[in-house]
Amino acid sequence: MQKYDIAVVGGGVAGLTAAIYAAKAGKQTIVIEKQDRLGGRAVSNKKKGAYFNLGGHALYHGDALATFRELGLSLQGNQPSIDGYGIWKGKLLTMPMSVKSLLTTPLLSWKGKMELASWLAKFGKLDTHRYDQISLREWIESNLHDPMVRNVFYALLRTASYVVAPDMQAAGPVLQQLQHSLQGVLYLDRGWGAIIDELREIAVKHGVRMLTSSKVVATEHRDGAVQHVRCEDGTLVEAKHIILTAPPAVAHQLVLNAEATALHAWREQAIEITAACLDVALRRLPKPKQQFVYGIDQTIFLSNQSRAAYLSDDGAQVISVIKYQGEKKNPDKDLQDLEQTLDLVQPGWRDELVAKQYLPHVTVCHDFLHMRRQHQPGPAVPEISGLYVAGEWASHGELLVDAATASAKRAIQCVLALEYSERKPENAHRNIV
Structure with a gap:
């Protein structure tokens, strides 16, 4: 004993x-x-010199970052640019993430651009706890008017939480998580x-x-x-x-x-939340500018984490592609969707492939803040x-x-x-x- x-x-x-x-x-x-x-x-697997996490990972400006800093962790890595694209009806279109991209994106009408600009200006000071007891869908449908602005928010909030359940997800916590993400995220050298x-x-x-x-x-x-x-x-x-x-x-x-x-x-x-995750290490990027992509009309997210962190011993670019899963899961179909996303964003990626990791069913969290809790x-x-x-x-x-x-x-x-x-x-x- x-x-x-x-x-x-x-x-x-x-x-x-x-x-x-x-x-x-x-x-x-x-x-x-x-x-x-x-x-x-939170382990990282090394394959052919590339460091793969178990799915996508980003460290936001929340409790974990504050805790790790308090404990004295070095947290080596960098903050990536938030400039990116959205996938809408099979096309890559500029995502409205900055003043310039907001003005130039074809995703939104002028009225939609004004509404999104107004929300982004005040979002950082939003008292999210007021919405802890209502669903995410209720918040979006009650507060946002332009249909495409709603779609953009659904994509941003889905990415911040990994959850595809707007009717069940409590709005307050995920809105707060989006506040944290808009302050920037940290990608870590050699993975988590x-x-x-x-x-x-x-x-x-x-x-x-x-x-x-x-x-x-x-x-x-x-x-x-x-x-x-x-x-x-x-x-x-x-x-x-x-x-x-x-x-x-x-x-x-x-x-x-x-x-x-x-x-x-x-x-x-x-209620368990899962995702299908495809990570690839590429010798080079066929499309160097296309490194950060939100799915707008599909539950997909792509990020080249190497643009901000050391994730390969030989300079390969490590890209993570995630499909947020609901109740229905199909490993073959999910892999097909993830590879098609790579085909769209980085055409010819197979010719540059160094290493690959496919995880068809990764547990993101074993429960979350939902209306049934x-x-x-x-x-x-x-x-x-x-x-x-x-x-x-x-x-x-x-x-x-x-x-x-x-x-x-x-x-x-x-x-x-x-x-x-x-x-x-x-x-x-x-x-x-």
């Missing part, structure tokens, strides 16, 4: 963030990861695996123990409090506090009698003292990696608050004496 103050199940961004803040607070901490390497969905490497180094520096290739099969509790984590190989890790960064369904499976806890409600309300997940599981959840699905208004870091910090704050409340009567007694 190994004993720790805090055991973190899962070594992705949320798990490593939680572990670092726990260790910085003086807690003996262990991270238990079932894979042989840390990172979860670089973040994981640095988080691991910081965690180890602060005394966190890493246990990889060890699958947790049970989180056991007694008399309303956590006891220990049981691994598949028989390893037992006793901890006063356990943080589960697994998906809601897995977290539910790991906890005995989870049906009688909030974990059950969190699992039942969860009845319960705010985490950080504490109220029925079991010392049990917490974190991860991109345990959002209280943040999206994607911002939700991962924010939920991790909430869990640690909850741990420290509980321990303070437990010490307080003892301290008060000593002061009286």
Whole structure:
């Protein structure tokens, strides 16, 4: 039996963030990861000198960026230009992303250009929380009048959140995410695996123990409090506090009698968001100016992340093409759509191909802020003292990696608050004496 103050199940961004803040607070901490390497969905794969993420990744000006800076990560990379194109009826047309492109784009009528210009001027100061309880479609249809302006906003908001569900998606959080994206995004040198490497180094520096290739099969509790984590190989890790960064369904499976806890409600309300992702490394770009493309009448997005980050050891251009998926998924059709997008944007790309990665069904997030959500997940599981959840699905208004870091910090704050409340009567007694 190994004993720790805090055991973190899962070594992705949320798990490593939680572990670092726990260790910085003086807690003996262990991270238990079932894979042989840390990172979860934030790993990077290297193929023929090119660094591929698990789908498209961009670091916005949100909680994750602030957290990584606070922890001292180097965050090497650059901010790409937002100038780009939109795909409308099979054609590439200038996307209205700047004053010049707004004036020249054939996508909008003059009336539409004026409406979009007015919105972009005031959007940064918009109080998005006013719209937390209405759907994205309701916000767009109530506030935007020109049909093509609506289409442009749907494309921008879909790209900011990866979600194709305007009737279910809560408007406030995704509008806030678009605010963050309009401040610019950061593409990282050598992909998101670089973040994981640095988080691991910081965690180890602060005394966190890493246990990889060890699958947790049970989180056991007694008399309303956590006891220990049981691994598949028989390893037992006793901890006063356990943080589960697994998906809601897995977290539910790991906890005995989870049906009688909030974990059950969190699992039942969860709606998984997925995407099909095609990454290619090209020796050169057949069309160098066409590097950033939104699908307007299709759920596609293309970005050459090499235009801002070091993603190849030999100078190849690494392009990520994403198809945001709804309920219906067809791997062959999705690949065809992604390749056709490349054919349109970079004709002749196959002749320049160095390496390729196709992921037909990548989980973007295991839940998001939607109109069917009845319960705010985490950080504490109220029925079991010392049990917490974190991860991109345990959002209280943040999206994607911002939700991962924010939920991790909430869990640690909850741990420290509980321990303070437990010490307080003892301290008060000593002061009286």
